[in-house]
Amino acid sequence: MDGKALFLAALLAQAAVAPAFAAPATSNSSEAPAAAATAPAAESDEEMSPEAFVASLHFQKGKVVVGDNLATFDLPSNFVFLDGQDAERVLEAWGNPPSSEPPLGMLMPAGVSPFEAASWAVTVQYEESGYVSDEDAAKIDYAEMLKDMQDDLKEANPQREQQGFEKIQLIGWAAPPHYDAAEKKLYWAKELQFGDAKEYTLNYNIRVLGRKGVLVLNFVAGMEQLPEIEQNVGKVLAMTEFNPGSRYVDFNPSMDKVAAYGLGALIAGKVAAKAGLFATLLILLKKLWIVPALAFGWIARRFKRKA
Numbered sequence: 001m002d003g004k005a006l007f008l009a010a011l012l013a014q015a016a017v018a019p020a021f022a023a024p025a026t027s028n029s030s031e032a033p034a035a036a037a038t039a040p041a042a043e044s045d046e047e048m049s050p051e052a053f054v055a056s057l058h059f060q061k062g063k064v065v066v067g068d069n070l071a072t073f074d075l076p077s078n079f080v081f082l083d084g085q086d087a088e089r090v091l092e093a094w095g096n097p098p099s100s101e102p103p104l105g106m107l108m109p110a111g112v113s114p115f116e117a118a119s120w121a122v123t124v125q126y127e128e129s130g131y132v133s134d135e136d137a138a139k140i141d142y143a144e145m146l147k148d149m150q151d152d153l154k155e156a157n158p159q160r161e162q163q164g165f166e167k168i169q170l171i172g173w174a175a176p177p178h179y180d181a182a183e184k185k186l187y188w189a190k191e192l193q194f195g196d197a198k199e200y201t202l203n204y205n206i207r208v209l210g211r212k213g214v215l216v217l218n219f220v221a222g223m224e225q226l227p228e229i230e231q232n233v234g235k236v237l238a239m240t241e242f243n244p245g246s247r248y249v250d251f252n253p254s255m256d257k258v259a260a261y262g263l264g265a266l267i268a269g270k271v272a273a274k275a276g277l278f279a280t281l282l283i284l285l286k287k288l289w290i291v292p293a294l295a296f297g298w299i300a301r302r303f304k305r306k307a
Contacts, residue, residue: 045089050115053093057086059110066104067126071208071215071242073107076235082106087123090114094220107217107236120221120229122206122236128213130259131251132266137179140264146173149268166195174202174226175233177267184209184248185237188267191223204229207266210242211250212257214266 045053059080064073073081082090087106092098093114107122108114114121150170157167174189189204204219204226217236221229244250 045093050113053089054113054115057082057090057114059108061110064105065243066124069243070104070126070246071210071240073105073124074239074241075107076239078110079235079239080108080110082108090121091123109232118225120219120225123216123218123220125216125218126213127216130213130257131211131248132209132214132259133262134179134181134184134209136262136264137181140177140267142173142177142267145177145264145268146170152268169193171200174223175204175230179263180237183237185240186263186266187233187237189219189226189229199223202226202229204233205267206233206236206240208240208242209248211246211248211252213259215240215242 048056059082061075061077061080064075064081065071066073075081083105084102087104088099088102090106091103104124104126106124109120112119153168153170161167169192171191171193174191175187177186177188179186186207186209187205189202192201192203194201200223202219202221202223202225204221206215206217206219208215208217217240219229242248
């Protein structure tokens, strides 16, 4: 049975079992404490069925403010937002280890379960590394940058393989870098190959420049979803804005820190490693196999309980 069929089997099997959560006990009865004591504890994320897990997520709509009034996402009707806590839960459900610094949140298409094959997401993080000057924007040779990044990966591959990791090959731009100088927004996508894999991996990125740092938006999607991602990049760019006081135009040279790098370094991935290329690829690669694993684990636990 393939992964997709196994996942569907999990959802069908769930219809025959009781809900994962018990109703909360009321406190207006003398028997309430005893009832609460005997009520089953709420299931952990690992014990939940896929459907119950999704039902426990708090999907936000409309305007969502992140950070300490740092930025606002003005969501169109076909997008939802998960806060940092729920975003971290989804990332862990996809197989990632708990992070020391959870993301600010996650954007997702509305009405699509994170465990569906058609799902994708955009993780949202913030790097307070200083004001990034865009003076070099018109001077960047993206063809030369691509060659430099390909050479860097080739040089790093022997060390990666010695450490037990697969080699990585940068195939090329899945979408060439584009910088909107008026909006101070940068986006690009890389197409990569891990080991000898026949299917390539998509790494799509957006950076929004601010007064004291950069909003880091990374798409978590498969290469085959590139057309759909391309259709939604403009929407994600349009919905994302720094709030007054944190905008690029609010920069005060007499008191604000200037980053030690420019736009080119943001694309090349030489900075912000914890939110950059390899962190994002870990999320994506784990996502490809965790769905059938989660479904299988849920089925196994249900049968074990019945036994």
